[in-house]
Amino acid sequence: MAEHIKIVEVGPRDGLQNEKQFVDTAVKIELVDRLAAAGFANVEAASFVSPKWVPQMADGAEVMAGIRRRPGTLYSALVPNLRGFEGALAAQADEVVIFGAASEAFSQRNINCSIAESIARFEPVAAAAKAAGLRLRGSISCALGCPYQGETPVAAVVDVAERLLRLGCDEIDVADTIGVGTAAQVGRVLRAVGQVADLGTRVSGHFHDTYGQALANILAALECGVRIFHSSVAGLGGCPYAKGATGNVATEDVLYLMRGQGLSTGVDLDAVVDIGQWISERIGRPTSSRAGRALALKRA
Amino acid sequence: MAEHIKIVEVGPRDGLQNEKQFVDTAVKIELVDRLAAAGFANVEAASFVSPKWVPQMADGAEVMAGIRRRPGTLYSALVPNLRGFEGALAAQADEVVIFGAASEAFSQRNINCSIAESIARFEPVAAAAKAAGLRLRGSISCALGCPYQGETPVAAVVDVAERLLRLGCDEIDVADTIGVGTAAQVGRVLRAVGQVADLGTRVSGHFHDTYGQALANILAALECGVRIFHSSVAGLGGCPYAKGATGNVATEDVLYLMRGQGLSTGVDLDAVVDIGQWISERIGRPTSSRAGRALALKRA
Numbered sequence: 001m002a003e004h005i006k007i008v009e010v011g012p013r014d015g016l017q018n019e020k021q022f023v024d025t026a027v028k029i030e031l032v033d034r035l036a037a038a039g040f041a042n043v044e045a046a047s048f049v050s051p052k053w054v055p056q057m058a059d060g061a062e063v064m065a066g067i068r069r070r071p072g073t074l075y076s077a078l079v080p081n082l083r084g085f086e087g088a089l090a091a092q093a094d095e096v097v098i099f100g101a102a103s104e105a106f107s108q109r110n111i112n113c114s115i116a117e118s119i120a121r122f123e124p125v126a127a128a129a130k131a132a133g134l135r136l137r138g139s140i141s142c143a144l145g146c147p148y149q150g151e152t153p154v155a156a157v158v159d160v161a162e163r164l165l166r167l168g169c170d171e172i173d174v175a176d177t178i179g180v181g182t183a184a185q186v187g188r189v190l191r192a193v194g195q196v197a198d199l200g201t202r203v204s205g206h207f208h209d210t211y212g213q214a215l216a217n218i219l220a221a222l223e224c225g226v227r228i229f230h231s232s233v234a235g236l237g238g239c240p241y242a243k244g245a246t247g248n249v250a251t252e253d254v255l256y257l258m259r260g261q262g263l264s265t266g267v268d269l270d271a272v273v274d275i276g277q278w279i280s281e282r283i284g285r286p287t288s289s290r291a292g293r294a295l296a297l298k299r300a
Numbered sequence: 301m302a303e304h305i306k307i308v309e310v311g312p313r314d315g316l317q318n319e320k321q322f323v324d325t326a327v328k329i330e331l332v333d334r335l336a337a338a339g340f341a342n343v344e345a346a347s348f349v350s351p352k353w354v355p356q357m358a359d360g361a362e363v364m365a366g367i368r369r370r371p372g373t374l375y376s377a378l379v380p381n382l383r384g385f386e387g388a389l390a391a392q393a394d395e396v397v398i399f400g401a402a403s404e405a406f407s408q409r410n411i412n413c414s415i416a417e418s419i420a421r422f423e424p425v426a427a428a429a430k431a432a433g434l435r436l437r438g439s440i441s442c443a444l445g446c447p448y449q450g451e452t453p454v455a456a457v458v459d460v461a462e463r464l465l466r467l468g469c470d471e472i473d474v475a476d477t478i479g480v481g482t483a484a485q486v487g488r489v490l491r492a493v494g495q496v497a498d499l500g501t502r503v504s505g506h507f508h509d510t511y512g513q514a515l516a517n518i519l520a521a522l523e524c525g526v527r528i529f530h531s532s533v534a535g536l537g538g539c540p541y542a543k544g545a546t547g548n549v550a551t552e553d554v555l556y557l558m559r560g561q562g563l564s565t566g567v568d569l570d571a572v573v574d575i576g577q578w579i580s581e582r583i584g585r586p587t588s589s590r591a592g593r594a595l596a597l598k599r600a
Contacts, residue, residue: 179594182560183519212553212590213560216515219483242597246590253512260482260513290512290546294479297542 002264006042006228007254008204009035011279012063013044013078015236015248017056019283025059027282029066031275035233036070038271044097044230047078048087064091076137085125088134095135098122100164102157103146115156119163126167138164139173139206143189144181147241151185154192161193171202173230176217178241179210183220190224204228207249209288210239214249215257222261229254234276235288250289252276269295302564306342306528307554308504309335311579312363313344313378315536315548317356319583325359327582329366331575335533336370338571344397344530347378348387364391376437385425388434395435398422400464402457403446415456419463426467438464439473439506443489444481447541451485454492461493461503471502473530476517478541479510483520490524504528507549509588510539514549515557522561529554534576535588550589552576569595 012032016023032045045067051058060077067075077093079085088096100119101107107115122138129136140160145151157174164172174193181189186207190199197203205221205228207214218229232248239245255269276292287293312332316323332345345367351358360377367375377393379385388396400419401407407415422438429436440460445451457474464472474493481489486507490499497503505521505528507514518529532548539545555569576592587593 182557184561209590210594211556212515212550213557215512216519216557219516219519239594242594245594245597250512256511257482257513257516261484290509294510294539294542294545297545 002262004227005258005263005265007040007251007265007267008042008044008076008228008230009040009233009251010044010230010248011035011232011234011236011251013047013057013076014230015232017047017054018237018240018247019056021283022056023283025062025066028059028063031279032063032067032075034271034275034278036067036073038275039265039267040073041266042074042076042095044076044078046091046093048084048091049078049080061087061091064093074135079125081121082124082128085128089128089132093134095137096125096129097137097139098125098164098167098169099139099141100160101141101146102152102160103142103149105148106142106146109148115160116163119160119167122167126169130168136167136169137171137173138167138169139175140164141175141177143174144176144185145178147178154189157189158192158196162196165197171204171228172197173204173206175206176208178239179208179213179246181207181217182213183216186217186220187224190221190226194224199225200227204230206230208239209235209246209249210242212246215253218249218254218257233272234280234292236279246288250276250287250292252289252292252295256291302562304527305558305563305565307340307551307558307565307567308342308344308376308528308530309340309533309551310344310530310548311335311532311534311536311551313347313357313376314530315532317347317354318537318540318547319356321583322356323583325362325366328359328363331579332363332367332375334571334575334578336367336373338575339565339567340373341566342374342376342395344376344378346391346393348384348391349378349380361387361391364393374435379425381421382424382428385428389428389432393434395437396425396429397437397439398425398464398467398469399439399441400460401441401446402452402460403442403449405448406442406446409448415460416463419460419467422467426469430468436467436469437471437473438467438469439475440464441475441477443474444476444485445478447478454489457489458492458496462496465497471504471528472497473504473506475506476508478539479508479513479546481507481517482513483516486517486520487524490521490526494524499525500527504530506530508539509535509546509549510542512546515553518549518554518557533572534580534592536579546588550576550587550592552589552592552595556591
């Protein structure tokens with residue numbers, strides 16, 4: 001039997017959050033529902049952050065209230081603090097996502113405190129999630145590089161991973177937020193993280209394709225034993241640090257790779273190609289998925 | 301010392317041949333000269349095919365006559381037959397490139413004869429190249445998949461490789477003409493080709509990024525021991541079998557990968573980013589290189 005890979009579809013949250021325009025709540029709901037129907041076991045569906053900071057995600061409660069829950073799909077929500085957590089809990093999220101940067105410069109510039117402080121602030125959120133029986137995921141941003149301080153030291157990533165695990169995270173994401181990492185570096189970072197967390201069950205790879213490296217990085221991560229990957233249908237998102245550049249790796253490209261590797265994802269690639277075409281029309285820009293475009297052209 | 305990788309820049313020939321419009325001879329000459337100055341040890345500069353079939357390449361002789369030869373750079377020309385070879389010889393090409401498909405269906409549809417016949421027809425070209433002291437390269441198209449018959453059997457690739465080697469080819473290209481291959485398949489094909497040709501010195505990987513897989517495929521090929529890769533600045537080319545889809549892998553993305561892997565190419569990535577910006581403006585379309593775009597945005 002083919003080995004299983006969990007693909008976490010982050011388009012509705014990480015993707016749409018970084019698109020310029022506000023996407024209608026009804027479209028978001030349809031997006032989440034169509035993705036769940038395509039077979040994703042985990043969809044990052046909403047964010048409970050202040051609409052002052054992230055207006056694109058202001059309708060998280062409405063999105064979560066509007067979706068049809070598919071048995072077997074886990075719906076995740078990003079939460080920046082206890083208030084956000086309460087929103088996610090009320091909205092019946094299955095998993096809440098907290099985060100910390102592996103770069104001091106990024107942490108200071110973005111949230112005006114140190115990495116250690118920023119993660120310590122999540123303690124009450126983590127405790128509340130555990131008390132409520134929710135799954136807890138911790139995302140390590142800038143795990144390969146930072147727009148302000150360059151390549152991230154491996155030890156900094158391991159340190160954040162340990163802090164997130166101590167908070168009780170079930171899963172931690174090694175996230176190349178700006179897409180600068182390359183395969184050999186991915187191997188070095190993941191092998192180090194593997195010293196503190198089981199790579200096969202508790203670590204996910206979140207790669208951006210800003211420098212075209214995402215699939216090579218995923219291949220390197222597969223070779224390290226990672227079995228959970230994040231991706232975004234049609235490459236929704238873009239890069240907040242380089243307008244016009246590519247952001248999240250496209251789900252279609254990742255599914256195409258996994259199929260070629262003989263790995264099972266449980267996700268219907270053809271259905272995802274349709275969803276990618278549909279959402280790209282809705283937001284009025286071409287897909288950034290190469291496999292999605294090629295497969296759609298082949299049908300035409 | 302870092303291990304060396306030879307990058308064969310194919311933009312001026314394989315790239316521009318597949319762009320819609322005719323590119324002025326002066327622009328082609330400048331492109332070849334700028335690429336050589338950036339440090340490429342091998343530039344595929346021209347094609348000596350009938351202008352009836354490939355009008356974009358009708359000025360091969362003028363291009364070869366107009367370039368400034370850089371010591372240390374090998375200038376290659378594609379030749380379909382003895383007449384083409386004579387053009388390449390008169391134009392002082394350093395290397396001539398012949399080709400055969402690994403797919404019977406592709407061979408029949410494109411040149412109306414079997415694979416074996418098509419390669420046998422190159423015998424006089426190969427003999428003439430050897431007699432003239434020119435380097436001879438043989439390209440195996442559709443080595444991973446074919447638009448007409450799907451996945452290419454590994455044995456068919458090995459068979460073409462052996463035929464090309466018997467003709468005297470110094471180097472053979474395993475070319476994923478339609479970009480459908482994935483990493484595991486690349487490994488299977490290259491390990492089989494490695495039974496008949498030394499992967500480290502005589503086999504090159506020519507990958508298209510149509511399905512977004514090219515860099516992962518290059519990584520897989522590196523792991524097999526391949527040390528020669530083809531790429532096209534700014535991803536010049538596109539896919540002749542799926543209009544609008546991505547074609548040749550972009551040189552900038554490949555150089556970025558190699559640098560990350562600690563491999564030396566002798567090529568100046570910054571200079572290639574400049575050339576990619578310049579030629580994209582000249583042909584009036586955005587670059588399809590993700591690293592090229594990200595690096596250019598970073599400068600802006």
